[in-house]
Structure formats: C-alpha cells, structure tokens
Amino acid sequence: MAEPALVIDQVRKSFSGHVAVRNLSLQVPRGSVYGLLGPNGAGKTTTIRMILDIIVPDSGTINIFGESSIRGRAGNRIGYLPEERGLYKKMQVRRVLKFLAELKGVRGRDADKRIESWLTRLSLTGGEKDWGNARVEELSRGMQQKVQFIGALIHEPELVILDEPFSGLDPMNAQALKDTVVDLRREGRTVIFSTHLMENAERLCDAVCIIANGDKVLDGTVAAVKLGHGGHYIAVALGDDRSSAVTDIFADRSLVKRLDDSNRTVEIELAPNANAQLLLRKLIDAGATVERFELVQPSLHRIFLDTVGATGVEPGMSGHG
Amino acid sequence: MAKLWAIIKREYLERVRSKWYLLSTALAPVFFSIIIIVPIVIASRTKASPDLSHVVILDATGTQLGTRVAGELAGGISAEATRAEVRAVAPSELAAAESVATHEVMRLQDPMLGYLVLDSATLAGKTERYAGRNASSLIDVKEIEGAVRRSLLAQRLEHEGLQPAKIKDLTNVNLEMQSERLTDRGREVGGLANALFSYLIAFLLYMMLMIYGQQILRGVMEEKTSLVAEVVISSVSTDTLLAGKVIGVGAASLTQIVVWALSTVLVYRGRGIILARFGVANVPIPIPHIGLGIALLLLTFFVLGFTFYAALFAAMGSTVTNEQDVQQASMPVMLMLIASIVFIQPILLNPTSTFSRVMSWLPFSAPILMPLRMTIVQIPWTELAGTLGGLIAGCIVATWVAARIYRVGMLMYGKRPTFREMGRWVRRAA
Numbered sequence: 001m002a003e004p005a006l007v008i009d010q011v012r013k014s015f016s017g018h019v020a021v022r023n024l025s026l027q028v029p030r031g032s033v034y035g036l037l038g039p040n041g042a043g044k045t046t047t048i049r050m051i052l053d054i055i056v057p058d059s060g061t062i063n064i065f066g067e068s069s070i071r072g073r074a075g076n077r078i079g080y081l082p083e084e085r086g087l088y089k090k091m092q093v094r095r096v097l098k099f100l101a102e103l104k105g106v107r108g109r110d111a112d113k114r115i116e117s118w119l120t121r122l123s124l125t126g127g128e129k130d131w132g133n134a135r136v137e138e139l140s141r142g143m144q145q146k147v148q149f150i151g152a153l154i155h156e157p158e159l160v161i162l163d164e165p166f167s168g169l170d171p172m173n174a175q176a177l178k179d180t181v182v183d184l185r186r187e188g189r190t191v192i193f194s195t196h197l198m199e200n201a202e203r204l205c206d207a208v209c210i211i212a213n214g215d216k217v218l219d220g221t222v223a224a225v226k227l228g229h230g231g232h233y234i235a236v237a238l239g240d241d242r243s244s245a246v247t248d249i250f251a252d253r254s255l256v257k258r259l260d261d262s263n264r265t266v267e268i269e270l271a272p273n274a275n276a277q278l279l280l281r282k283l284i285d286a287g288a289t290v291e292r293f294e295l296v297q298p299s300l301h302r303i304f305l306d307t308v309g310a311t312g313v314e315p316g317m318s319g320h321g
Numbered sequence: 322m323a324k325l326w327a328i329i330k331r332e333y334l335e336r337v338r339s340k341w342y343l344l345s346t347a348l349a350p351v352f353f354s355i356i357i358i359v360p361i362v363i364a365s366r367t368k369a370s371p372d373l374s375h376v377v378i379l380d381a382t383g384t385q386l387g388t389r390v391a392g393e394l395a396g397g398i399s400a401e402a403t404r405a406e407v408r409a410v411a412p413s414e415l416a417a418a419e420s421v422a423t424h425e426v427m428r429l430q431d432p433m434l435g436y437l438v439l440d441s442a443t444l445a446g447k448t449e450r451y452a453g454r455n456a457s458s459l460i461d462v463k464e465i466e467g468a469v470r471r472s473l474l475a476q477r478l479e480h481e482g483l484q485p486a487k488i489k490d491l492t493n494v495n496l497e498m499q500s501e502r503l504t505d506r507g508r509e510v511g512g513l514a515n516a517l518f519s520y521l522i523a524f525l526l527y528m529m530l531m532i533y534g535q536q537i538l539r540g541v542m543e544e545k546t547s548l549v550a551e552v553v554i555s556s557v558s559t560d561t562l563l564a565g566k567v568i569g570v571g572a573a574s575l576t577q578i579v580v581w582a583l584s585t586v587l588v589y590r591g592r593g594i595i596l597a598r599f600g601v602a603n604v605p606i607p608i609p610h611i612g613l614g615i616a617l618l619l620l621t622f623f624v625l626g627f628t629f630y631a632a633l634f635a636a637m638g639s640t641v642t643n644e645q646d647v648q649q650a651s652m653p654v655m656l657m658l659i660a661s662i663v664f665i666q667p668i669l670l671n672p673t674s675t676f677s678r679v680m681s682w683l684p685f686s687a688p689i690l691m692p693l694r695m696t697i698v699q700i701p702w703t704e705l706a707g708t709l710g711g712l713i714a715g716c717i718v719a720t721w722v723a724a725r726i727y728r729v730g731m732l733m734y735g736k737r738p739t740f741r742e743m744g745r746w747v748r749r750a751a
Contacts, residue, residue: 052555055732071558080555086548091335102327103556151552 003066005030005159005190006051011060013046020046022214023060028192028207033185035205036194037300039308043214044194045083048163051192052080064159076105079157081148083164089137093124093147096136097154104155111154118150122176142173149177153184160184162193166200178204198301208300212308226297229306231257232270234279235296239289246288255279260302265292267302324557325565332569336536337576346577350584354595357588362599373464376453377422377436378407381415382444386476390439393468412440419452426453437465446473516669519696525578526623526689527662533574533627534634534658537566538651541638541727550731559728567631567720574627575620582616611696618705619692625712626688629719630654636723639730646737653740661686665693672697682708684715722747 006028013021021043028034036044049055051062053070064070070078087096094115101111115132119125124146125132131139136147145165152160162181166174181204184191195201201208202222209219218225238246250256250266255274260267270276280293298306336342373394380387387407395404410418415438422436435453442448449469455461471492478488544550553562588595593603611619637650664686668677672694681690682704691708694700729746730738738746 049551049732052551054551054554070555075556078555080552082548082551084548086552088335088549089543089547095331095335099327099331100552102330103324103553105323107323 003030004028005032005065006192007061007063008047008051009061009063011047011050011057011062013043013050013055013057019214021050021057021211024211024214024216025060026209026216026219028190030190031185031188032206033181033191033193033204035201035208036192036211037196037198037201037208037304038194038211039196042211044211045163046214047211048080048161048192048194051161052078076155077158079104079152079155079160081152081160081162081165084167085144086148087136087144087151090135092133092135093119093139094132096147097150100151101154104157106155114154115150118154122146122150122180142169145169146173146176149180153180157189159190159192162191164195165193166195166197174200198299198304202300210304210307217307218303222300225300225303229298229303231298232274232276233296233298233302234268234270234276235292235294236266236268236283236290237264237292238266238283239291241287241289243287245286246283249279249282249286255282260305267296267299269298269302325561325568328553328557328562328565329569329572332540332566333572336570336573342573342577346580349577349581350588353581353585354588357585357592358595358599361592361596362601373434373461373468374405375432375434376405376451376465377425377433378405379415379418379422379436379438380407380409381412381438381440383409383412384444384476386439386443386472389472389476390437390468393472394465415440423452437469439469443469443473516697519693520665520669522619522696523665523689523693524662526626526692527658529574529578529623530626530630530688531655531658533570534630534654535651537570537631538634538638538647540566540570541635541731542641542647545639545731546642554731559731560724563632563635563720563724563727566635567628571624571627571631575624578620578623615695618695621709622688622692622712625709625716628716629684629688629712630658632716632720632723636726636730639727640733640738640743642734642737650737657685658689661689664690668693669697678704682711684712684719687712687715 004027006026008024008026011021011024012019024043024047036047038044046055050057051064051070061068065077088099091099097115097118098111101107101114106114116125119132124143131143136144139147145168149162149165152162165177165181169177178200181191181193185206193204205222207219207221208225210217218228220228250259250261250268253271255271255278256268257271257274258269268279270279276295280290283290283293376394378387378390387409391405391407408418419436419438422433425433426435434455435451438450438452449466451462451465453461474492475485475488478491479485483491544553550562557565596603633654634651637654641647641650661680664677664680668680668690671677677690677694680686681694687708691700691705695705725747726743730743
C-alpha cells in the first residue's frame with residue numbers, strides 16, 4: 001500500500017488538567033473515506049485541530065503526506081470544513097469563496113471558474129436566485145454549509161477533513177454532500193470526517209476509528225471492525241400482530257443474548273450456541289408473521305454502543321468533540 | 322506573501338465597500354467645506370458689532386454716565402431711535418428698579434435683552450453689573466464693559482476740564498493683537514488659528530485611532546466567534562492574519578485621511594470660486610503653513626500610532642467571545658488613548674513645558690501629542706527623531722506582545738482570560 005495520507009502517533013493533548021486526547025495513534029490510507037466516530041466530547045474536534053496545526057499536541061507526532069506540519073507544502077493539499085459556520089457573515093458568497101481560494105493559492109480567473117462550477121454543481125446558482133451574490137447571512141443553514149463545503153474543496157485538496165459535516169442538514173442537502181464525498185473518493189482523494197451519527201459512517205466509510213474519552217476504542221476497516229466484533233446478528237421484521245408468546249421468545253436468554261428493538265426492525269444478537277433456525281421455527285410456531293429474517297453483520301451503531309457504552313461520554317464536556 | 326496579500330485585500334476591500342466608510346469618506350469633505358465657507362458667508366452678512374440698543378441702563382450714579390454709555394453702545398452716534406434706554410434711579414430705589422427690569426427681560430415678547438446697573442462703585446471705577454439673556458455672550462459683555470470704561474474715562478476727563486472733542490481724540494485707542502509665529506522658515510500667520518488647527522489634527526488622529534481600533538477589535542471577535550479564524554489559521558499563521566488585518570484596515574483608514582486632506586486642500590484653494598457663488602468676496606484664511614515634509618511626518622506618526630493601537634486592539638479582540646465583554650476588554654487600550662486626548666488642552670496652552678515634552682515622547686501618547694506640539698511650536702529634529710525612534714520601538718514591543726496574546730486568544734473559548742493569564746501567554750508562546 002502507498003504511504004498513508006495521515007499518520008497520528010501517540011498524540012496527547014490536555015487542557016488545564018483535563019485530558020482531551022490520550023495517546024491516540026491511527027493511520028488513514030490514501031484514497032479512503034475515514035470516519036472519526038465518537039460521542040460528543042470524545043476528542044474528535046481536538047484531534048482534527050491538531051491535524052490542522054491549529055493547536056499543538058503536548059506530545060506525539062502527526063504526519064501528513066510525509067510532512068510533519070501543514071505549514072509547509074502539505075498545507076495547500078488539505079481542505080477543512082469546521083463543525084459549524086466558519087464564514088464571514090457580511091460578505092458576498094463569491095467574495096468569501098475567492099478569499100478562501102486565495103488563501104490556498106488559487107487565484108484570479110482560475111478561482112472564479114472553479115467557484116462558478118461549484119456553485120452550479122451544488123445548485124446555489126442557476127435556479128430562480130443567484131445565491132453567489134447574496135451575503136452569507138442571507139443563506140439558510142444548509143446553503144451556508146454548502147458554501148463552506150465549496151470553500152474546503154475549491155483548491156482540489158488531496159485530503160479533505162470534515163468536522164461533523166452532516167449535522168443539522170435536511171435530507172436533500174445531506175444527500176448532496178454525501179454524493180460529493182462519494183465523488184471525492186472516486187477521484188482518489190482521501191476524506192476524513194467526524195460524526196456521532198453512525199448511519200452516515202456505516203454508508204460512507206471504508207475505515208473508522210471510534211474514540212471515547214480521548215481514548216481510541218477500536219479502529220480498522222469497516223469490514224474488519226464488524227468481523228472482529230463477533231457474535232451472530234439477525235435482523236427480524238414482524239407483522240403488527242406481535243403476541244405475548246413472541247415477547248417470551250425474545251426474552252429467552254438461551255436464544256437471544258440481547259436485542260435492539262427499533263419497532264419495525266428488531267436487531268437480535270443470538271446467544272452463544274443458539275441456532276438461528278430454531279429461533280425462526282419458534283417465531284412461526286408462536287404465530288408471528290415473519291416479514292424479514294436475515295443474518296446480518298452487526299451495525300456500526302451496535303458496535304458503537306457495545307464498545308463505548310453509556311460511559312463513553314464524560315459529564316460536563318463541551319460540544320466540541 | 323501571497324496569502325498575506327489575500328488577507329490585506331479582503332480587509333481593505335470589505336471595509337472600503339461598507340456603507341459607513343463610503344458615507345464618512347464622502348460627507349466629511351462636505352462638512353469641512355461647511356466649516357471653511359459658512360463662517361465667512363455668515364460674517365459677511367451680519368453686522369460687525371452686536372446690537373446692544375435693547376439694553377436698559379439703570380443709572381444710580383446721579384451723573385450723566387448712563388447717557389454716555391448709551392451713546393458709546395450706539396457707536397458714538399446720537400441717533401435717538403437706536404439708543405439704549407437710560408433710567409435714572411435714586412440709589413435707594415435701585416433694588417426695586419432692578420426687579421422691574423428683571424421681569425421685563427423675562428417676558429420674552431419684549432425686545433429687551435438685559436439691563437446694566439451703574440452705581441457709586443462704578444463711579445469709583447470698581448464694578449458694574451449686567452444681567453441679561455446675552456450675559457454668556459463674550460462679545461456682548463466685552464462690548465458693554467468697553468463702553469462703560471470709555472464713558473467713565475471721558476466723564477472723568479471732562480470733569481478735569483478737557484473738551485469733549487479732545488477727549489474723543491485722545492481715548493480713541495482700538496488695539497487689536499496680531500500674533501505671528503516665528504519658525505526657521507520665518508514669520509507665519511495667526512497664533513490662535515494655528516492652535517486651533519493643531520487641535521483639529523490631534524483630535525482627528527484620536528478619532529481615527531479610536532474608530533478603526535474598535536473596528537479591528539470587533540472584526541477579530543467576529544472571526545473568532547464565527548470560527549472563520551479556524552479556517553484561516555489552518556491556511557496561514559496567526560502572525561500573518563494579524564499583520565494582514567492591521568495593514569488592510571490601516572490602508573483603508575489612510576485612504577480616508579488622504580481623501581479628506583486632499584478635498585480640504587481643494588476647497589481651501591478654490592474657496593474664492595465657491596464664495597463668489599454666495600456673492601461674498603474671497604478672504605484670506607489664516608492657517609499655518611503645512612509643507613510636504615510636515616505632512617509626511619504627520620502621516621508617519623499616524624501610521625506608527627495606528628500600528629501600535631491596532632495591534633493591541635486586535636489582541637484584546639482575540640480574548641472576547643461576546644458583545645458584553647467588548648467594553649471591558651478594550652478598556653486598557655482605550656485608557657491609553659484617552660490619557661493622550663485629555664492632555665491636549667494643557668499642552669496647547671503650554672507646549673514647551675517639561676510635562677508637555679515628556680507626554681509627547683511616550684510611545685502611547687506620542688502619535689497624538691507630538692503632532693499637536695509639532696504644529697504649535699518648532700521641535701528640534703533631534704527630539705523628533707528620538708520620539709519617532711521610541712515610537713517605532715513601542716510599535717515593535719506592542720505588536721510582539723499582541724501577536725502572542727492573539728495566537729493563544731484566537732483559539733481559546735470560554736471565559737475571558739485575566740491579565741495574569743495573558744501575561745503567561747506572552748511569556749510562554751514560542
């Protein structure tokens with residue numbers, strides 16, 4: 001495999017007695033979509049800030065494209081989307097983007113051309129209104145996030161770092177951003193994004209790292225993480241006529257170790273040595289209408305809950321993961 | 322360098338495009354022209370001396386003094402219609418007459434302006450009293466005082482047997498002080514006009530430092546709270562961001578000053594044409610000579626002063642995250658500015674005292690007070706060079722300290738740091 005895009009080695013950072021990140025090590029392969037997962041206050045944003053050299057780690061090293069600091073040539077190869085906002089509210093959208101482009105060394109006509117193409121691509125212009133000439137503060141939250149997104153991508157960075165990119169977006173805007181992430185991956189770029197929403201990570205990521213309390217809980221490719229988690233999982237969907245007999249079956253600890261009931265679908269972890277066929281037969285015997293019965297891998301959501309648990313969130317922490 | 326340029330450009334253009342900037346840049350010259358033109362027009366349309374014929378004279382001297390004063394107030398011409406009314410009263414009835422006069426003055430529909438009391442103390446050459454609506458008008462009071470003095474003098478001389486015509490001849494002394502300022506270029510006009518001009522320059526510098534300093538502080542706070550700072554700092558260093566900000570905003574304010582200066586010079590030079598439109602003849606306006614050298618020196622003081630204060634305002638801006646803290650955070654820097662402006666008057670009155678000299682040397686007050694002194698008195702070039710050197714050193718220290726506070730402050734959230742904490746940032750930052 002080629003040299004990783006990012007290598008973090010034994011990085012530690014504390015703020016006035018509180019340890020935000022504790023000896024974190026991870027590797028992000030080139031051309032992958034990498035998810036930094038963790039509850040609020042886990043140390044995700046602190047890690048991202050250290051990667052960007054906004055804050056300096058107390059100890060440990062961070063290596064990007066083989067360089068120890070983004071202040072050098074690596075700087076223009078990185079794009080960054082902060083957790084929220086991050087634009088001059090009073091400035092016109094086109095001018096903000098031009099400014100951000102210039103900070104990354106993209107100038108003049110070239111910058112203008114790229115800005116136009118992005119504005120069209122994310123449908124901020126060409127509709128009934130050209131939002132490019134509006135002030136940032138006139139835009140909705142979703143549109144602002146799109147502008148911020150363009151700002152992070154305008155210089156065609158090889159490594160894109162997105163801090164909670166999907167928080168607070170409506171499905172349409174979220175989909176537009178997801179499509180863009182997929183496009184970036186297809187173009188061979190590396191994307192790192194932090195999130196506490198497991199569904200997004202499940203669908204987008206090649207590899208993940210779960211952090212809680214500043215500690216790495218686990219990391220690896222999504223496939224390896226799921227395989228390594230062990231256990232047999234079954235997704236079951238039943239009709240509306242759920243009888244007490246069914247409830248009894250679900251409560252049978254010799255069959256079902258644990259279940260995650262999301263009403264329409266129930267995710268079941270089988271008890272060790274239990275048999276999926278036996279469970280299916282029992283459900284049918286109990287008169288349940290089985291609409292779906294599928295052997296599945298554990299969801300990242302499940303893995304996250306198992307590994308981080310309820311203790312993963314330290315009380316009184318800020319929203320800056 | 323390209324990134325620094327991008328930041329300078331943004332700061333400059335965004336500021337210059339703002340409505341406030343465009344309005345103040347365009348309207349200030351109009352304001353300056355009004356200051357230059359209007360007084361001349363008004364002066365040409367009003368009488369030279371105030372009309373004091375509506376003053377009542379209560380004469381308790383038992384002499385002709387009241388009548389004489391009335392004559393003096395009317396300019397020595399005995400046209401009965403425009404003369405002030407004289408009421409001869411006995412000393413014992415003076416109090417009653419005064420209260421009547423007071424009521425008359427207070428009834429606004431009467432044209433009566435006020436009343437003058439002449440009594441035995443006046444005859445003795447000690448006091449006279451005046452009460453009226455125009456009592457706070459310096460010119461009116463001076464005029465009345467002069468009239469009484471001349472009348473009393475004339476009366477005494479007549480008593481000694483001199484002819485009235487002779488007296489008029491002898492007492493006709495109308496001295497007017499014409500002060501000139503001496504410099505190495507020779508004689509210059511108007512000491513008073515010069516002081517006023519210097520005052521205006523000092524005040525303008527103060528206003529610019531204050532207004533733009535506050536703008537920088539707010540700009541920094543906005544960048545910090547909107548997280549723009551994070552995006553920018555991930556591309557450039559905090560030092561570059563700070564430098565770009567100070568240079569960009571400084572350039573915007575300098576543009577404004579130059580536009581103002583040029584338009585004022587234009588109005589001053591072309592005042593003849595403008596005055597002709599009002600049908601008023603051109604008059605020379607006494608302003609001190611400001612050569613190119615002095616103008617450049619003034620600009621240098623402004624640029625250095627701006628750097629000094631802008632850096633500190635930016636540092637303070639980086640320590641706040643909400644509007645309520647702005648006042649407190651800017652206070653220490655504001656105090657330095659205010660400490661400079663409150664000494665304008667003492668220095669104007671005594672520009673060569675030790676206190677004045679020391680104040681104009683200190684880096685924080687030099688940008689305002691040295692230009693002030695410089696335009697009133699001539700400063701030896703060694704002193705100017707020393708002050709400039711000190712100011713440059715002050716700028717270096719201020720930006721050094723500011724850059725360190727800014728570097729940490731920009732990424733600190735939560736409660737506002739104390740000065741002790743800021744001190745630690747300054748010492749620790751590598």
